[in-house]
Each structure stands twice: as structure tokens, then as C-alpha cells.
Amino acid sequence: MKTRTTRALQCSATLVAAGLLVTACGSSGGSGSGEPAASTSFQGRGPITYVAGKDTSGVVPKVIDRWNTLHPKEKVTFIQLPTDADSQRQQMIQNAETKSDAYTVLSLDVVWTSEFAAHQWIDRLPEKQFPLQNMLKPVVETAKYRGNLYAAPASSDGGVLYYRTDLLKKAGVTKPPATWSEMTADCAKVKKLPEAEGMSCYAGQFQKYEGLTVNFAEAVNSAGGVVTDANGKPDVDTPEAQKGLDFLAGSFKDGAIPKEAITYQEEDGRQAFQSGKLIFLRNWPYVYALAEKSKVAGRFAAAPLPGLSGPGSSSLGGHNLALSSFARNKATALDFMKFFSSEDSASTFLKDASLAPPYADLYDDASLVKQYPYLPVLKQSILRAVPRPRVVQYGDVTSAIQQEAYAALTGSKSSAQALKDLQSELQKSTAQ
Amino acid sequence: MADIKTPPGTAVDEPGRAADRRPGQPFPEAGLRRTRTRATAGSGRMATLLVSPTLLVLSVVVLYPTIMALKESLYGTKGLDPKTGFIRTTEPFVGLRNYTGIFGAAGDRFWNAFWNTTFFTVVTVGLETLIGVAMALIMHKAFRGRALVRAGILVPWAVPTAISALLWRWIFNSNGIANAVIGHQILWTTEGFHAKVAVIIAEVWKTAPFIGLLVLAGLQVIPKEVYEAARIDGASALGQFWHITLPLVKPALLVAVLFRCLDALRMFDLPYILVGAQKNSVETLSMLAQNEASNVRFGPASAYAVLLFLYVLLIALAFVRVLGADLVGDGGATGRSAGRRRRRITALRRAEVTA
Numbered sequence: 028m029k030t031r032t033t034r035a036l037q038c039s040a041t042l043v044a045a046g047l048l049v050t051a052c053g054s055s056g057g058s059g060s061g062e063p064a065a066s067t068s069f070q071g072r073g074p075i076t077y078v079a080g081k082d083t084s085g086v087v088p089k090v091i092d093r094w095n096t097l098h099p100k101e102k103v104t105f106i107q108l109p110t111d112a113d114s115q116r117q118q119m120i121q122n123a124e125t126k127s128d129a130y131t132v133l134s135l136d137v138v139w140t141s142e143f144a145a146h147q148w149i150d151r152l153p154e155k156q157f158p159l160q161n162m163l164k165p166v167v168e169t170a171k172y173r174g175n176l177y178a179a180p181a182s183s184d185g186g187v188l189y190y191r192t193d194l195l196k197k198a199g200v201t202k203p204p205a206t207w208s209e210m211t212a213d214c215a216k217v218k219k220l221p222e223a224e225g226m227s228c229y230a231g232q233f234q235k236y237e238g239l240t241v242n243f244a245e246a247v248n249s250a251g252g253v254v255t256d257a258n259g260k261p262d263v264d265t266p267e268a269q270k271g272l273d274f275l276a277g278s279f280k281d282g283a284i285p286k287e288a289i290t291y292q293e294e295d296g297r298q299a300f301q302s303g304k305l306i307f308l309r310n311w312p313y314v315y316a317l318a319e320k321s322k323v324a325g326r327f328a329a330a331p332l333p334g335l336s337g338p339g340s341s342s343l344g345g346h347n348l349a350l351s352s353f354a355r356n357k358a359t360a361l362d363f364m365k366f367f368s369s370e371d372s373a374s375t376f377l378k379d380a381s382l383a384p385p386y387a388d389l390y391d392d393a394s395l396v397k398q399y400p401y402l403p404v405l406k407q408s409i410l411r412a413v414p415r416p417r418v419v420q421y422g423d424v425t426s427a428i429q430q431e432a433y434a435a436l437t438g439s440k441s442s443a444q445a446l447k448d449l450q451s452e453l454q455k456s457t458a459q
Numbered sequence: 460m461a462d463i464k465t466p467p468g469t470a471v472d473e474p475g476r477a478a479d480r481r482p483g484q485p486f487p488e489a490g491l492r493r494t495r496t497r498a499t500a501g502s503g504r505m506a507t508l509l510v511s512p513t514l515l516v517l518s519v520v521v522l523y524p525t526i527m528a529l530k531e532s533l534y535g536t537k538g539l540d541p542k543t544g545f546i547r548t549t550e551p552f553v554g555l556r557n558y559t560g561i562f563g564a565a566g567d568r569f570w571n572a573f574w575n576t577t578f579f580t581v582v583t584v585g586l587e588t589l590i591g592v593a594m595a596l597i598m599h600k601a602f603r604g605r606a607l608v609r610a611g612i613l614v615p616w617a618v619p620t621a622i623s624a625l626l627w628r629w630i631f632n633s634n635g636i637a638n639a640v641i642g643h644q645i646l647w648t649t650e651g652f653h654a655k656v657a658v659i660i661a662e663v664w665k666t667a668p669f670i671g672l673l674v675l676a677g678l679q680v681i682p683k684e685v686y687e688a689a690r691i692d693g694a695s696a697l698g699q700f701w702h703i704t705l706p707l708v709k710p711a712l713l714v715a716v717l718f719r720c721l722d723a724l725r726m727f728d729l730p731y732i733l734v735g736a737q738k739n740s741v742e743t744l745s746m747l748a749q750n751e752a753s754n755v756r757f758g759p760a761s762a763y764a765v766l767l768f769l770y771v772l773l774i775a776l777a778f779v780r781v782l783g784a785d786l787v788g789d790g791g792a793t794g795r796s797a798g799r800r801r802r803r804i805t806a807l808r809r810a811e812v813t814a
Contacts (some may be wrong), residue, residue, distance in 0.1 A: 093706050119754055145539060146546045146755070173544045234648070235735055287633035295633075419539055419546065420756040426737050437649065 591670025677711025
């Protein structure tokens with residue numbers, strides 16, 4: 028009895044010690060692996076994984092199956108993460124922090140590229156092996172960090188302006204507005220119509236979340252300003268940026284944007300537009316198909332976003348493929364990334380899941396345009412698009428933008444003061 | 460196994476020996492003491508063995524993470540190397556700077572979160588206690604359809620917090636039921652005091668039944684005779700509640716309130732889903748720590764988590780020490796309050812007699 032007890036105690040003590048040792052090694056082993064990512068050699072073939080948010084359209088397994096039948100010895104397993112972008116990012120970071128090889132190819136939101144590259148969680152990719160010249164330039168920019176390619180563009184997205192064709196026509200407006208002042212004038216004409224009673228002019232996404240960053244950046248860029256300059260330095264305290272923010276804040280003040288739009292995310296705005304409460308709506312292309320099934324079906328169209336003195340610039344959405352630094356079988360992974368981001372796959376994604384492709388010529392394909400009438404507009408939108416700030420501390424930058432833009436929109440700060448504060452906040456978070 | 464069998468064996472032997480024993484004979488005493496010592500050592504080992512899995516699990520899932528969090532809170536954020544453009548691979552040791560930081564310029568957000576957390580805890584637990592006790596009194600009454608009422612009151616408690624947060628987000632939508640009922644458009648999920656109100660309403664709705672449930676359990680063990688005696692003595696309903704129900708239900712109520720306080724101090728999912736992340740009006744300490752961690756600043760995140768841990772610990776200690784919440788169930792508090800009750804009842808009687 029006695030010996031058994033002691034042995035059991037000893038055993039458990041050893042186990043605890045071993046456990047502590049393993050975790051200790053895991054947490055402190057980081058300092059050794061700091062070699063530059065450029066020297067990555069893509070070696071090893073075998074099974075890999077593809078990690079992305081939940082696939083609601085069922086098209087991802089279809090494309091992966093196509094790969095798996097072609098490469099039976101290098102099978103790809105699809106790991107689905109939650110729908111919510113923040114939890115996807117968190118799980119990918121956790122995987123990287125533990126240096127796990129569970130994830131091979133990551134589907135990164137375009138704004139995460141800099142952060143993942145700077146932390147060396149993803150490998151630098153050989154630029155020449157991807158057909159970047161056939162892709163839309165702003166989209167390619169989102170895959171780069173400090174001029175080097177770290178991801179392969181897989182899908183894109185840009186904002187468009189939805190408008191009520193029936194009401195505009197009745198009010199004698201023949202074409203969608205290209206500038207904010209045209210939009211205001213058109214709206215004034217439409218509101219004189221009896222059927223436009225109780226309608227508001229315009230809405231976007233103004234709730235305090237990522238959508239506000241998108242809408243703020245669009246307003247600033249459309250007025251000729253920037254949030255961060257070409258080198259990633261914040262430069263938002265400018266007269267141009269203020270004109271952009273003033274457009275949003277002023278529209279809130281004079282009621283062109285309804286008060287409740289401060290709570291709008293994508294879906295709230297879509298519902299308001301579909302139930303006939305809005306004349307103009309800034310939203311993503313996915314709204315098109317859904318609105319076609321609503322009571323405004325056939326009475327709306329999409330146009331490029333308006334700007335201060337000409338067409339505006341959209342922010343960019345979409346996803347890029349990146350290769351986890353801690354993965355095995357990187358040769359297979361590279362081939363899979365080329366396959367998954369090829370024009371062929373992009374066309375499948377567009378047809379089956381209406382994901383905007385990074386390839387320019389797909390937007391002009393007659394049969395695809397028939398299926399998605401907004402494609403030419405979306406192409407213009409993406410071509411004029413400006414990526415959201417490409418900075419390492421994107422999380423801090425976007426929350427600073429949300430904080431200050433929200434203060435300006437709700438009127439608790441003047442837009443000049445908000446931009447001044449934002450500039451100093453951004454300088455703080457990008458200086459780290 | 461022989462070791463363990465010793466105590467019962469001695470116990471059986473004891474009466475016989477005691478019968479033979481004459482006063483002044485030291486032998487049986489010594490023998491008894493020897494066997495007892497052996498028994499204690501044996502059962503002590505056994506106890507260690509039996510408890511060790513629990514201790515092991517506790518140290519792995521509680522002690523180790525706590526120590527790691529403490530250690531992590533002494534480290535800063537990995538910096539960016541401007542030459543290579545890469546984040547450095549090691550975290551700098553900053554000592555207590557993550558803690559002292561809350562007194563500096565960056566501390567505004569911490570103190571805002573701290574006051575929000577405290578405000579939510581005080582207000583929600585206060586309201587929940589009032590409503591929960593009322594619920595318990597209703598559930599305790601014998602009337603037709605009592606089972607239905609009991610089940611109905613408990614439904615909110617059964618709904619997962621995240622789901623109830625979503626539910627309330629629809630209710631508090633700009634075109635939601637809440638605005639339709641009050642006939643005035645309040646944008647509940649925007650910054651401002653109304654966001655706090657929204658969180659408090661949803662939280663109280665959800666967790667008042669918890670206090671109700673625990674208090675109900677406390678009510679059911681109060682003997683009927685006490686009330687009968689009080690009625691005979693002519694105590695009013697309010698007097699009965701104040702002098703009998705409340706003191707007797709106090710141990711259960713204190714435990715319920717303590718649990719709710721600890722829970723409310725950790726509040727995260729309800730404001731996060733109902734109102735949204737990074738809203739200053741409703742940001743709690745848990746939300747702040749989560750936000751820091753999600754921005755890959757594990758040092759400050761750990762420091763905030765440790766501070767929250769200390770805060771929770773302090774509140775729990777205060778409850779146990781000052782209010783005498785009986786967590787372990789050793790009956791100490793019950794005995795004490797029962798004694799007090801007896802004194803009160805006699806006082807009541809005496810008062811009645813003199814009247």
C-alpha cells in the first residue's frame with residue numbers, strides 16, 4: 028500500500044513537472060526562429076489544410092474536391108472557422124502563437140495582411156509565380172507588406188451606391204449622382220414626390236464597428252484625403268479629410284442620413300432600403316441579389332460611389348490566401364494556393380457564391396454580367412478603391428477611427444477636433 | 460489495507476478493555492494513543508492520495524494559468540523593428556509598468572471600465588435582489604397554477620446569455636419593441652446612459668430568477684410553526700417578513716447575492732453582444748482585457764485580468780468576512796442567525812406583552 032501510494036505520488040509529480048516543462052518550452056521557444064521569411068524554401072509534399080470562415084454557399088468544398096481528385100496524394104482538408112471575422116483572426120493568431128502546424132493555407136481578410144506579415148506568422152511568397160498582372164491593382168496592393176508579396180488575392184469586394192430608379196426617374200433625374208452635391212440635389216427633387224414621404228436620402232454603415240471604418244475611409248478618400256499615406260504614416264488631419272467627414276456629419280445633422288442610421292450595420296441598411304425608407308444606400312454587392320427578391324425588385328440599380336467633386340473611392344473588402352509559417356508540406360501549399368486563386372477558381376467562386384474576383388477580365392465576361400448586372404459598376408468601384416490603412420496595428424487603428432468618427436457623427440465633437448485627435452491617436456499606435 | 464482497518468478494530472476492542480481496567484492503570488490509554496496515531500497517519504496518507512487528483516487538476520487548470528497570467532502581466536508588447544519591418548520575437552520585461560499604467564494617461568479607459576463594472580454590479584445585483592426575493596415569495600405561496608408560475612419565472616435563467624443578448628438587441632433595435640412600447644425612438648445601442656439602461660434591463664431580466672430560485676430554497680426550509688407562533692402573537696404580514704422570513708432566509712440570500720456579484724463583475728457577453736465592443740458607455744473590465752488580448756497585447760491584457768481577479772477576490776472576502784456568507788455550509792452562519800432570530804422573537808413577544 029505504502030509503496031503504491033508513493034509511486035503514484037511520484038508519478039503525478041513527474042507528470043506535472045513534465046507538463047510544466049512542455050508548456051515552458053512552448054512559450055519561450057520563440058526567440059530562436061526569427062529568420063527572415065524571404066529565405067523560405069517551399070519544400071515537402073503531402074496533405075495540408077485550408078482554413079477559412081464558415082462557407083455558407085458550399086462552393087469551397089466543391090473547389091477543394093476538384094483539387095483532391097487531381098492530387099490524391101496531397102489532399103486538402105477544409106477547416107471551417109466561425110462566421111465572425113474577429114474570431115477567425117483570433118483562432119489564426121492562437122495557431123501562430125503556439126507555432127502549430129495544424130493550419131497550412133489561411134484565408135485572411137485583406138486588412139490583416141500587414142499584421143500577419145510583420146509578426147512573421149505567414150511566409151513571403153514568390154511574386155513571379157502568381158498572375159498578378161491580370162489582377163486589379165488595388166486588390167494586389169492589399170496582399171503586400173512593405174512592397175513584398177505575402178498573400179495571393181482570392182476574392183475582392185467594393186462598395187456601390189444603390190438607388191431607387193423609379194423615384195429618380197419620376198423626379199426627372201436621368202442618371203445616378205456622381206458627386207455628393209448631385210446626390211443631395213437629386214434627393215431634394217425626389218422628396219418632393221408624394222410617394223417619397225417619410226423617406227430619407229442616404230445611409231451606409233455607421234454603427235461603431237468595422238463598417239464605420241470602411242465608411243469613414245471612403246468619405247475621406249472620396250474627398251481627396253487619406254487616412255494613412257503611401258508609407259503607412261497617418262495623415263488624416265487635412266482639409267480634404269475634413270470635407271469628407273463633414274459630408275457624413277453634416278448629413279446626419281440635416282437629416283439626409285436618418286438618425287437611426289448610427290445603429291446601422293450592413294443588414295439594417297439593407298432592410299431599410301428594401302422596405303422603401305431610403306433613396307440611396309451604400310452597401311456591398313451581396314445586397315443586389317437579395318433586394319431583387321424584395322418589394323423594391325426591379326426598381327433599383329447600382330452605381331459607383333459618389334465623391335466630393337467626382338466619383339468617389341470605395342474601401343476594399345475580400346480575402347487573400349496566405350501560407351502559415353509553421354506549416355508543413357509548403358510545396359503542396361504553394362501549388363494549392365496557385366490553384367485556389369487561379370482565374371478558373373475565381374470564376375467558380377463568382378458564379379456559385381457571387382464572390383467578386385480579383386481578375387480584371389472576369390468583370391467584362393458577357394455571361395457573368397448577365398448573371399450579375401452590377402459587375403461593371405463593381406469593377407469601376409474596385410479600380411478606384413483605396414485599401415483601408417495597411418498597418419501592423421490594424422486593430423488599434425480601426426478602433427481609433429471608429430472612436431473619433433463616431434464622436435463626429437453623433438455631434439459630440441466637431442469634425443476638425445475629431446480628426447486632430449484621430450491623427451495623434453494614429454501616430455501613437457503606428458509608432459509602436 | 461491493514462492500516463485502514465485499524466480504527467474500527469480499536470473501537471471494537473475498546474469497551475472490553477475499558478471494562479477490565481482499574482483506575483490508575485496506564486496501559487490501555489497508551490495502547491489506545493498508539494493505535495490512534497497509526498490510524499491518523501494511515502488515513503492521512505489515504506486522504507492525500509484521494510485528494511491528490513483534485514489538487515493536481517486544480518493546480519493544472521487554476522494555479523498554473525493564474526501564475527502564468529501573473530508572469531505575463533510583467534511583460535510589455537512586442538515592438539516593431541523599423542529596419543526589417545518585423546515584430547521582435549521577444550516581449551520586453553517591463554516590471555510593474557502595466558499596473559502603474561492605469562494611473563497614467565492611458566488609465567482613462569481602465570477606470571472607465573472599472574466604474575462601468577462597479578456600476579453594473581451594484582445596480583443589477585441590487586435590483587435582482589429586490590425582484591428575486593419578490594419572485595421567491597410569489598413562488599413560495601400555495602395557489603393554483605403555482606407550478607406554471609415557477610416554471611415561467613425560471614425561463615429567462617435557462618436562456619444562454621449570448622442568446623438573450625441577441626434577443627434584447629432585437630427588442631432594443633431602433634424599430635424594435637422597446638421603442639414601440641414607449642412610443643418614442645431611443646437609439647439604445649448608441650453611446651450614452653441609455654446603453655447602460657439597456658444592459659441593466661437585460662441583465663436583471665435574465666438573472667433575477669437565479670436569486671429567486673436560491674431564496675425559494677431558503678424559504679422552503681423555514682418551519683411553519685414559526686409563522687404560526689408569530690400569527691398567534693399578532694405579528695403583521697410585514698412584521699413576519701421582516702422579523703422571520705428575512706433573517707431566516709439570509710444565509711441563502713447572501714450566497715445568492717455573492718454569486719451574482721462575482722458573476723456581474725465578470726460581465727462580458729451581454730454588453731458585448733447587446734451594445735457592441737469598444738463602446739465606452741458599457742465597456743467592462745473583462746471586455747477591456749479581451750480587447751487588449753485580441754490586439755496581441757498579452758501583457759496589459761493579463762494585468763487587467765489580474766486586477767479584475769483581485770477586485771473579485773476582495774469582494775468575495777468582504778462578503779465572507781463582513782456579512783458572514785456561509786459558503787461552505789458548516790452551519791455557522793445559520794446557527795448564529797437562528798440564535799438571533801430566537802432573541803428577536805422573544806423581544807417581539809415581550810414588546811407585545813407590554814403593549
